[in-house]
Each structure stands twice: as structure tokens, then as C-alpha cells.
Amino acid sequence: KAGVTQTPRYLIKTRGQQVTLSCSPISGHRSVSWYQQTPGQGLQFLFEYFSETQRNKGNFPGRFSGRQFSNSRSEMNVSTLELGDSALYLCASSENTEAFFGQGTRLTVV
Amino acid sequence: GENVEQHPSTLSVQEGDSAVIKCTYSDSASNYFPWYKQELGKGPQLIIDIRSNVGEKKDQRIAVTLNKTAKHFSLHITETQPEDSAVYFCASRRDSGYSTLTFGKGTMLLVSP
Numbered sequence: 001k002a003g004v005t006q007t008p009r010y011l012i013k014t015r016g017q018q019v020t021l022s023c024s025p026i027s028g029h030r031s032v033s034w035y036q037q038t039p040g041q042g043l044q045f046l047f048e049y050f051s052e053t054q055r056n057k058g059n060f061p062g063r064f065s066g067r068q069f070s071n072s073r074s075e076m077n078v079s080t081l082e083l084g085d086s087a088l089y090l091c092a093s094s095e096n097t098e099a100f101f102g103q104g105t106r107l108t109v110v
Numbered sequence: 111g112e113n114v115e116q117h118p119s120t121l122s123v124q125e126g127d128s129a130v131i132k133c134t135y136s137d138s139a140s141n142y143f144p145w146y147k148q149e150l151g152k153g154p155q156l157i158i159d160i161r162s163n164v165g166e167k168k169d170q171r172i173a174v175t176l177n178k179t180a181k182h183f184s185l186h187i188t189e190t191q192p193e194d195s196a197v198y199f200c201a202s203r204r205d206s207g208y209s210t211l212t213f214g215k216g217t218m219l220l221v222s223p
């Protein structure tokens with residue numbers, strides 16, 4: 001069974017730009033959660049999608065948004081990028097309780 | 111909301127020694143406690159988990175213990191090997207469909223040969 005696939009692996013963007021990250025969950029998993037990982041703050045929850053509906057949302061500004069498609073693939077978008085958005089963005093796939101992570105997308109904002 | 115405290119933040123051991131990482135949680139309704147291992151340049155990997163109806167769970171050299179009364183749980187790694195070197199995260203959640211994982215800040219484990 002294929003694992004969680006995140007693309008791209010690395011991104012460099014300029015302040016003010018926007019970015020879209022993609023996550024393909026494990027086949028059969030309907031839940032996709034997104035996390036931001038930084039050295040100072042650790043793993044912080046962004047949002048969770050289940051069957052194309054946002055089910056939970058963390059404490060991030062509205063510049064961070066996401067969506068999920070009918071095939072469970074998910075995208076997250078960050079608009080008006082700031083230097084502080086530089087981080088590893090991880091998505092996790094689950095169907096019941098266990099959550100499995102992808103390799104992440106390393107976003108650098110310059 | 112839930113808060114998870116993890117200690118220590120760094121842990122250095124000699125190969126063959128045991129390593130113990132401890133976490134405490136605040137939400138008494140939490141009943142699912144996974145542990146993740148994150149190697150450099152990779153995403154977190156689920157290595158073991160425990161539910162609140164169990165006090166201890168083992169898988170080869172790793173074990174997790176849970177004390178619901180005290181609201182703390184621990185990861186035990188025996189006979190450590192250099193390949194165990196990584197960052198370890200504990201997490202907790204309510205085992206219901208609408209709950210999310212709350213993570214500890216992580217422990218960097220370094221196993222010296």
C-alpha cells in the first residue's frame with residue numbers, strides 16, 4: 001500500500017506570494033490533517049478534512065486555507081506569504097484512529 | 111484545549127542503554143496516546159500507540175506505559191542502537207471522530223556507539 005505523498009518536497013517563495021501544497025492520502029483514508037512544524041513551536045494543527053468537509057480548524061489566520069477533493073486528495077493554500085510561514089508542512093492521513101504522515105513540504109519564504 | 115508536556119527535550123545515551131521519555135497531558139477525556147519517531151528530513155513515523163483501557167504495551171525493544179490517574183505516559187526503549195537516534199514526539203487525543211492530535215514539543219534522542 002502506498003504511503004502518504006506530499007508534493008512538492010521543497011519550495012522557495014517570496015514574501016507576498018501565495019503557495020499551494022498537495023497531499024495524497026493512503027488509499028481508503030478519508031481524513032487528511034495538516035500540520036505546521038517549526039523548531040520553536042513544534043507540530044501545530046492547521047485543519048482537518050473528512051469526506052471533502054473541513055471538520056476541525058486550528059488557530060491560524062485566514063491566510064491559511066485548504067480543501068479536499070472527492071478522491072480524498074487535499075490541498076492547502078497560504079496567501080500573502082510572510083517570513084514566519086517558513087516551516088515544514090506535514091499532512092497526515094487516517095481512517096480510524098491511527099494517523100500516518102507524509103514526508104512534508106519544506107517551505108522557505110525569502 | 112489539550113496541553114501535552116514532554117521531557118526531556120534532549121537525551122543522550124550510550125548504545126545498549128535504555129532511554130525513557132515522559133509526557134503529561136491535561137485533558138482527562140483523552141484516551142489515545144501515540145508516539146512518533148522523526149528522522150532528519152522525514153515525516154513523523156508512528157512507532158507505537160496505547161489506548162486508555164491498557165496500562166502497558168510492548169513491541170520488541172519499545173514499550174509504552176500509561177497512568178491515567180496521574181495523566182502521564184512514557185516511552186521506553188531498551189538496548190538502544192545508533193539508528194534509534196531521532197526526534198520522538200508523544201501525542202494525545204480523544205478517540206472520537208472529531209478530535210485532533212495534540213503533540214508534545216519533542217525529544218531529541220542521541221545514541222552514541
